[in-house]
Amino acid sequence: MDDGILIGADGVRRCPWGVSAPEFQSYHDREWGRPVGIEKKVFERLSLKEFQSGLPWLTILRKRDGFRRAFADFDPSVVAEFSDTYVARLLADSAIVRHRGKILTIIGNARAAVRLWEQDMSLAGLLWGFEAPAGGPPLAMAALPASTPESEAFWNELCRRGFCFDGPATVYAAMQSLGVVNDHVDGCRFWVVCDDERREFRRPR
Numbered sequence: 001m002d003d004g005i006l007i008g009a010d011g012v013r014r015c016p017w018g019v020s021a022p023e024f025q026s027y028h029d030r031e032w033g034r035p036v037g038i039e040k041k042v043f044e045r046l047s048l049k050e051f052q053s054g055l056p057w058l059t060i061l062r063k064r065d066g067f068r069r070a071f072a073d074f075d076p077s078v079v080a081e082f083s084d085t086y087v088a089r090l091l092a093d094s095a096i097v098r099h100r101g102k103i104l105t106i107i108g109n110a111r112a113a114v115r116l117w118e119q120d121m122s123l124a125g126l127l128w129g130f131e132a133p134a135g136g137p138p139l140a141m142a143a144l145p146a147s148t149p150e151s152e153a154f155w156n157e158l159c160r161r162g163f164c165f166d167g168p169a170t171v172y173a174a175m176q177s178l179g180v181v182n183d184h185v186d187g188c189r190f191w192v193v194c195d196d197e198r199r200e201f202r203r204p205r
Contacts, residue, residue: 005187015188016141023061033194035179035201042124042178043113044074046165047106049174051097053166059097066095071106076123079110105164112162124204126161127180130154134198137186144183147172 008019018028036042048067052060060067070093072078082090087107091098113123130150138144151172158165165171176183179198184191 005185013187013189015185015190018188018190021058023058027061029190032177033179033182033184033190035194035198037124037128037201037204039076039113039122039124040074042127043076043110044068044071045177046123046171046174047071047074047109049170049177050105050109050165051099051102052173053102053170055097063096066093070096076110076113079107080114082107082110109163109165112158115162122204126157127154127175127178128203130157130175131180131203134182134195137188137191138183139186141185143185145172148181150181151175 005013006016006019007013008025012029014025014028018025018032036045044067048060048064051067068074070090087100087103090096090103091100116123116126130153132148132150147168152168154175155165155168155171158171172181175181179194179201182191182194182198184194
């Protein structure tokens with residue numbers, strides 16, 4: 001351990017959680033903190049974080065391909081049309097988390113996303129409207145908040161628009177994942193990688 005980071009077998013300095021499992025390392029290096037503006041990908045991360053509630057994130061990562069197949073690659077326009085019959089099929093699908101409440105929540109959220117489109121808005125644009133001013137890297141994992149004023153405001157706006165998520169902490173975890181905030185700790189190689197990408201990223205509207 002060195003200043004809140006760990007040096008992996010490949011000599012790369014990472015956040016401590018990023019070396020705890022191969023799936024975590026791939027997710028840490030290639031996705032977490034990198035800015036995303038594609039609607040389906042935003043919907044996917046928010047949905048997976050909702051499915052994670054009460055479960056280890058590693059469980060969700062290992063079922064990710066199953067989730068993508070089951071939820072039409074997280075295309076809100078398709079998910080919004082899921083029928084009761086299809087819900088029954090999902091509840092029998094061992095490749096995903098078979099939780100009726102969470103499945104129905106994701107379908108309801110897809111319908112809320114479609115309503116945004118009908119108002120010439122997007123979920124991605126709504127998300128990025130709650131970006132906090134950029135700062136330096138957190139000094140250690142212990143310095144990371146469970147939620148922020150921005151995640152609370154975003155959660156409240158989502159609720160106002162008919163979405164359903166567990167709370168600001170779930171939403172903040174998605175914001176970290178989607179690069180709305182760069183929470184790689186000081187010394188992690190990927191803080192700079194994500195910071196550079198965020199500087200060049202064109203925010204969706």
